[in-house]
Every structure is written in structure tokens, then in C-alpha cells.
Amino acid sequence: MASDIQFYFLLYQNIFWPQTCILINAKFLCLCEMMDPRTSAQDVMRCDLCETSVVQMHCDTCLVNLCTVCVGKHMISDESKKHEVVPFKLRKSTPLYPICTSHNKEQCIMYCKQCDIPVCSDCIESNQHLCHELSKILRVLNEKKDIIIKERNELNGTIYPTYQDIASDVQNRMSQLEMEYGDLSTAITKHGEDWHREIDKLVKKLKAEVDEMKNTQLQTLQKHLDEINKTMSDIKDEIHSLEIAIDTNDLSKLFSVTPNVQIYRNLPHKITLSLPEFIPGKIHEELCKLFGTLSPSSFTSDKNGYSMKTTQKSPEAGSSPPVKQLLDEPKTVTTIDTGYRELYRVSCLSDDEIWTRGNDSTMKLFSINQGSLLKSITTRSGNIPYNIAVTKSGDLVYTDYSDRTVNIVKNEKIEEVIRLQNWEPRGVCSISSGDLLVIMVSDDYKQTKVVRYSGSTEKQTIQFDDKGKPLYSSGLYYTYYITENRNLDICVSDSEANAVVVVNQAGKLRFRYTGHTPAPKNQLFYPQGITTDSQSHILTADHNNDCVHIIDQDGQFLHYIDCGLSQPYGLCTDTNDNLFVAQCGNRQMKKIKYLQ
Known part of the structure; x- marks a missing residue:
């Protein structure tokens, strides 16, 4: 019994600090209480420095309990640290001692440097760490911190x-x-x-x-x-x-x-x-x-090349679209109020459904026959889309020039297809091969080009003519729309140039159409939306003259569509060659029959 008391007394004097005497081991607690009443479980907590005065302050940086007298001493003990000394009741946290891996439920309050592990009182009592250098675990914690x-x-x-x-x-x-x-x-x-x-x-x-x-x-x-x-x-x-x-x-x-x-x-x-x-x-x-x-x-x-036989019928010619003549007076079939303050774009999904885009971030799908709203899609970025188009598979594509992206809507989910750097996408169209044509302007508004994409892969760039001169004008506020003709020509309406620029599939300039005189209102030709039909006609909206120009595939003027239009912008045609016009002036969409 005396040897046990002597061991615990030495252990207490040389290793443990007062608050660590609150151990689960009942034998140790009892002996400590007999030796020094300050270690009693009922006694108040003592300062870690002087080990005498009652704890009043706490350093959250070092996790040390202090009395008011020892605060200054602690502050200058390590000036490299920013000590956060607060009243003890306002301390941020109380250390959670690790549980010993060898003795279940025993807290480790010491650290063996030779073994590099935390140890509990039972570990020390078992002589496993005899002659090892032991440190207070909080001291090791502070060093690690x-x-x-x-x-x-x-x-x-x-x-x-x-x-x-x-x-x-x-x-x-x-x-x-x-x-x-x-x-x-x-x-x-x-x-x-x-x-x-x-x-x-x-x-x-x-x-x-x-x-x-x-x-x-x-x-x-x-x-x-x-x-x-x-x-x-x-x-x-x-x-x-x-x-x-x-x-x-x-x-x-x-x-x-x-x-x-x-x-x-x-x-x-x-x-x-x-x-x-x-x-x-x-x-x-x-x-x-x-x-x-x-x-x-x-x-x-x-000599024997011929033989007596009956005449054979010649093979049938390949199918081609029936020839349709232009009506002398185009007729308005129906008018739909889209609800936008201003209407800019239209693109046919089918002969009975059409996508529209106005002056906000919402794209609307309307029933053409009933004039009712079927669906609305809001851009992912919340920006106003510049242009819209429908792919061969029936998906909606739109360009977001502010976000520099081309996006596709599949099953009402928006996927980013193309993200540009140093360029802003403007007009877009889906062509017969399934590729996308995108007309874009550089960030400094000094260059304009057409790029053909297969998915997100760039396949072709069209920017200059045979003499190295730009095919298209460039500027901040200029508008550009693009479509593919039945003969695979690429047609662009260039508002600043007051022209429709047509190149062949290889990007070689075929012609520029700069309007026809006299115009209905005798104003300068100002092309906006552009589309084509089964006859390879090219149709472009003339915003200044409230009409639509019809030209043939070689750029020759054929006819005006002038039936009470109000600031026409976007154009598209359906499979029956009906023309749809987005009117900015009155937010209405018109369906027009212009072919016999």
C-alpha cells in the first residue's frame, strides 16, 4: 500500500497538472484527494501557469487556463502568436481528450514523444513508457497548432x-x-x-x-x-x-x-x-x-449489239419540289398576339407549332392554328436570347451573346453546346447536314465571321472574300441573321452593310443583294430576318420599308410582300411554304401565303 501511494505521489508531482487529476480511475482519485485537497474533484479549476490561483481567463489560441495575474506573463511568453485571451466562461471550446486505444474509455492526457502516441494514466502506470519523455497533451496540441x-x-x-x-x-x-x-x-x-x-x-x-x-x-x-x-x-x-x-x-x-x-x-x-x-x-x-x-x-x-425487242420505258426522273408561282397579292392567313412588348424572332417547330422570342428572357411555343401558348422556356443565364432556331431533330437552339454561348433545349433542359472566347454569337441556324451555322462578332466589334459547327467542333470558318477583304461588316449595334438555302448556299442579312450576303457551301462569295427600287416607303434597305423556301427563294425582312423582299437563288429581285406589316424582324417558313413574320411594331406574328 505504501509503495502505491509513493508511486502516485511521484507521478502527481512530476507529471500531472491539477485539472488532469479528474480521472475515471477511482483509486487514483481517492489517493490524490488524500495527498492534496486542491486536486479534489469538488475543488475549482486552477491556473495552468501558477497552479494556485483560480481560473478566470482562457487563451483560445493556446487552449490555456489563466488567472488574471498570469495573463501578462502568458502574453509575452510567445510574442509570435496572436493570443486571444477571453473570460473563462466565454472560451470557444474545451479540449476533447483522445480516448486511449489500449484502455477503453480512458482519456489520454499525456503524450509519449518516443512512441509518438497519446497515453492515459493506465498506460503510464503499466510501465510501458518508463523513461520515455512525456509531455502534456495540450502542449503537444499547441505545438501542432x-x-x-x-x-x-x-x-x-x-x-x-x-x-x-x-x-x-x-x-x-x-x-x-x-x-x-x-x-x-x-x-x-x-x-x-x-x-x-x-x-x-x-x-x-x-x-x-x-x-x-x-x-x-x-x-x-x-x-x-x-x-x-x-x-x-x-x-x-x-x-x-x-x-x-x-x-x-x-x-x-x-x-x-x-x-x-x-x-x-x-x-x-x-x-x-x-x-x-x-x-x-x-x-x-x-x-x-x-x-x-x-x-x-x-x-x-x-455487230451484235442490237436485238429485236420492244421499246422500254425510260426511268423516272428524280423527285424535285413542284414548281410554285408567286401570288400577285400575298394573303394574310392568321395573326397571333404573342404578349411580348416587342417581337423579334420566330422559328417553326412544325406546321402547327412555332417558337418565338421577344424583349425578355422567355422563349414561347405557340399553336399556330389555335393561337394558344403551349410552353415557355427561360434562358439559363436570364439574358435575352439573340436568336433562336429549330434543329432537324426538333430541339430549340438559342444564342446568348452576353454569356457567349450557344445552347440547346432538350426535354425542357438547357445544355450548353458552344462557349466562345473573344467572340459574341449572334445569328444561328440548323442546316440540312445537321450542323449549326453561327455568325459571330469579335469582342472589339472589328471582325465578323460565320463558323460551321458539328456539335461543339468547329469545322469551317467563313470571313474573307477572294481578295482578303471582309465579307461582313462589324459593329456593336449591327444585326446579323443566317440561313441555308436549298442549293446549300449560306445567306446572311447584314444590316450595317444594307445587304444580303450569299456565299456557296465552300464560303466563296456568290453575290450581294442591296435592295430594289422603288421600295414601298422609299427608305434605305435595312435587312433583318432571313429565310428560304422550297423554290430556293431567299426572303428577307426590310424593317425600314415594312415589307419582305423575295429574290431568287442568284440574287435577282422577284417580288415584295407588303400586306400591312409593322416593322418586320424575324422570318421563317414551314413545309408548305407559308411565311411567318415577327412584327416588332405591334408584337404580332403573321402567317402569310405568298405562293400558289
């Missing part, structure tokens, strides 16, 4: 700002890279246009050779046909002579007739022609072979 504070300060003061500088540098390099790649693409485009000119020359030369071969073979067949027609005329004469002989009673004339049927039984030789074959050249060969050559033409004569 000092390390963490130092690392946090390094992260805040040095490392994170460095990463910010790095990120800024990467973004700058990305912007620079975007510009340099743009210059590279422009150089490639210009060089490609030089090659196109040479290829056009080769095409012209080869097509001339084709025409010459065709004419030679046609002349041969024409000569052959003339011979056959001559023989057919002789046969008819022979038939006539024989019929006269049959009808005559003059025996001398009858005996003088000698039929030549045997001659005509020998059919003429059949002329077989071989068409020239286009043989593409290989990549590594010179330019003329790179594009391709023509094999020589030839003639053969086949």
Missing part, C-alpha cells in the same frame, strides 16, 4: 497569391494563343483561296475537255442515227412499193418488183461509247495530278 498556423499563413500569404499569378499568366497566354491561332487560320484560309483559284482553272480546263469529248461522241451517234433514219425511210419506200404491187393487176409490174427484205434483215452495227473516267491524283504529285485527270475516250463497233 503552431505548425498549422505557420503553414496556413504561408498558404495565405505566399502560395495562393502565387497560384493566382500563375492562373492569370495562363489565361493571358490562352488569349494570346487564341489570337495567334486566329492569325494562323487566316493565313491558311488565304493560302487555301489561292489554291482554289488554281483549282478553278483546272476545273474549267477539264470541263472543256469533257464538253469536247461529249460533242465528238454526240456527233458520232448523230451520224449513226442519220444512217438509221435513212434506212428507215428506204424501208418505208420499199413497203409502199410492195403495197402497190399487191394492189395491181398488171402482171408485168408485179413481176418487175424485187423485194429487198433480206438487205434490211441485216441490222446495223451498234455504236458503243465509253465515257471518260475521272482519275483523282495522289497527294504527293504535282497540282494538275493532285486534282485529277481524264482517261482518253474511245469508240467500239459491236
Whole structure:
């Protein structure tokens, strides 16, 4: 019993501090109370520094209990820290001692530095850590906290700002890279246009050779046909002579007739022609072979080429849209009030449903026959969409120029398809191949281009003509709309240029249409929405003259649609070639019949 008391007394004097004597071990508590009444479980808490005075203050930084006398001593003990000393009752937290892994439910109040683990009183009593350096666990906690504070300060003061500088540098390099790649693409485009000119020359030369071969073979067949027609005329004469002989009673004339049927039984030789074959050249060969050559033409004569048979019907011609004539006076079929303050865009989903866009962030789907609202979709960003279109699969596409994105609405969920850098998307359309055409303006409003996308992949850029001059005007407030014609031409209405700019599928300029005079209101041509129909007509809204221009696929003016329109903006056509006009002036959408 004496040895036990001696052990606990030494343990108390050399290791434990007063508040750590409140242990679960009943034997230890009892002995401590007999030795020093200050360690009694009923006694008040004592200062960790002087271990005498009653605790009145607490340092939240170091987790140390202090009396008022020892506060100053503690503050200057480590001036590298920002000590937060508060009244004890206002302390942020009380330390939660770890539970010993060897002795269940025992709290670890000491830390063995040799073993690098927290230990409880039972661990110390068992002599497992005899002669080991033991430290108060709160002291170890404070040391660890000092390390963490130092690392946090390094992260805040040095490392994170460095990463910010790095990120800024990467973004700058990305912007620079975007510009340099743009210059590279422009150089490639210009060089490609030089090659196109040479290829056009080769095409012209080869097509001339084709025409010459065709004419030679046609002349041969024409000569052959003339011979056959001559023989057919002789046969008819022979038939006539024989019929006269049959009808005559003059025996001398009858005996003088000698039929030549045997001659005509020998059919003429059949002329077989071989068409020239286009043989593409290989990549590594010179330019003329790179594009391709023509094999020589030839003639053969086949004696048994023809046979006695009945005439066959010629194969049916390929299907093409029926020809429709323009009405002298277009007719308004129906009018729908969309509820917008101003109406700007329309795009047909079907012959009975149409999407609209006005002066807010909501896009509305209307029933054309009933004029009722079917659905509303709000842009993800809350911005006003610039343009809307419907894809071949029936999904709604819209451009958000403020957010620099092109988005698609599938099952009423909005997905971002394209995000641009340094460019703002304006007009958009879905074309026959399933690709998207987007016309966009640079952030400095000095460049405008058309880009073809397959999904989010850029496939083609159209920006300059053969002389390297911009195809489209550029500016902050200019409007651009785009569509594809049935012949695959790309048509853009350019308000600043007061023109409709049409290029072919390869991006080569075909023509510019700059209006027709006299205009209904004698105002300057100011094109807005643009669309096409089954006849390859191009229709564009003229905002200044309250009308729609109809031109053919080669840019020739055909007709005005002028039936009481009020500031027409957006246009679209359905599968029956009905025209839908978004009127900004009265927020109404008109359905117009203009073809027979």
C-alpha cells in the first residue's frame, strides 16, 4: 500500500497538472484527494501557469487556463502568436481528450514523444513508457497548432497569391494563343483561296475537255442515227412499193418488183461509247495530278449489239419540289398576339407549332392554328436570347451573346453546346447536314465571321472574300441573321452593310443583294430576318420599308410582300411554304401565303 501511494505521489508531482487529476480511475482519485485537497474533484479549476490561483481567463489560441495575474506573463511568453485571451466562461471550446486505444474509455492526457502516441494514466502506470519523455497533451496540441498556423499563413500569404499569378499568366497566354491561332487560320484560309483559284482553272480546263469529248461522241451517234433514219425511210419506200404491187393487176409490174427484205434483215452495227473516267491524283504529285485527270475516250463497233425487242420505258426522273408561282397579292392567313412588348424572332417547330422570342428572357411555343401558348422556356443565364432556331431533330437552339454561348433545349433542359472566347454569337441556324451555322462578332466589334459547327467542333470558318477583304461588316449595334438555302448556299442579312450576303457551301462569295427600287416607303434597305423556301427563294425582312423582299437563288429581285406589316424582324417558313413574320411594331406574328 505504501509503495502505491509513493508511486502516485511521484507521478502527481512530476507529471500531472491539477485539472488532469479528474480521472475515471477511482483509486487514483481517492489517493490524490488524500495527498492534496486542491486536486479534489469538488475543488475549482486552477491556473495552468501558477497552479494556485483560480481560473478566470482562457487563451483560445493556446487552449490555456489563466488567472488574471498570469495573463501578462502568458502574453509575452510567445510574442509570435496572436493570443486571444477571453473570460473563462466565454472560451470557444474545451479540449476533447483522445480516448486511449489500449484502455477503453480512458482519456489520454499525456503524450509519449518516443512512441509518438497519446497515453492515459493506465498506460503510464503499466510501465510501458518508463523513461520515455512525456509531455502534456495540450502542449503537444499547441505545438501542432503552431505548425498549422505557420503553414496556413504561408498558404495565405505566399502560395495562393502565387497560384493566382500563375492562373492569370495562363489565361493571358490562352488569349494570346487564341489570337495567334486566329492569325494562323487566316493565313491558311488565304493560302487555301489561292489554291482554289488554281483549282478553278483546272476545273474549267477539264470541263472543256469533257464538253469536247461529249460533242465528238454526240456527233458520232448523230451520224449513226442519220444512217438509221435513212434506212428507215428506204424501208418505208420499199413497203409502199410492195403495197402497190399487191394492189395491181398488171402482171408485168408485179413481176418487175424485187423485194429487198433480206438487205434490211441485216441490222446495223451498234455504236458503243465509253465515257471518260475521272482519275483523282495522289497527294504527293504535282497540282494538275493532285486534282485529277481524264482517261482518253474511245469508240467500239459491236455487230451484235442490237436485238429485236420492244421499246422500254425510260426511268423516272428524280423527285424535285413542284414548281410554285408567286401570288400577285400575298394573303394574310392568321395573326397571333404573342404578349411580348416587342417581337423579334420566330422559328417553326412544325406546321402547327412555332417558337418565338421577344424583349425578355422567355422563349414561347405557340399553336399556330389555335393561337394558344403551349410552353415557355427561360434562358439559363436570364439574358435575352439573340436568336433562336429549330434543329432537324426538333430541339430549340438559342444564342446568348452576353454569356457567349450557344445552347440547346432538350426535354425542357438547357445544355450548353458552344462557349466562345473573344467572340459574341449572334445569328444561328440548323442546316440540312445537321450542323449549326453561327455568325459571330469579335469582342472589339472589328471582325465578323460565320463558323460551321458539328456539335461543339468547329469545322469551317467563313470571313474573307477572294481578295482578303471582309465579307461582313462589324459593329456593336449591327444585326446579323443566317440561313441555308436549298442549293446549300449560306445567306446572311447584314444590316450595317444594307445587304444580303450569299456565299456557296465552300464560303466563296456568290453575290450581294442591296435592295430594289422603288421600295414601298422609299427608305434605305435595312435587312433583318432571313429565310428560304422550297423554290430556293431567299426572303428577307426590310424593317425600314415594312415589307419582305423575295429574290431568287442568284440574287435577282422577284417580288415584295407588303400586306400591312409593322416593322418586320424575324422570318421563317414551314413545309408548305407559308411565311411567318415577327412584327416588332405591334408584337404580332403573321402567317402569310405568298405562293400558289
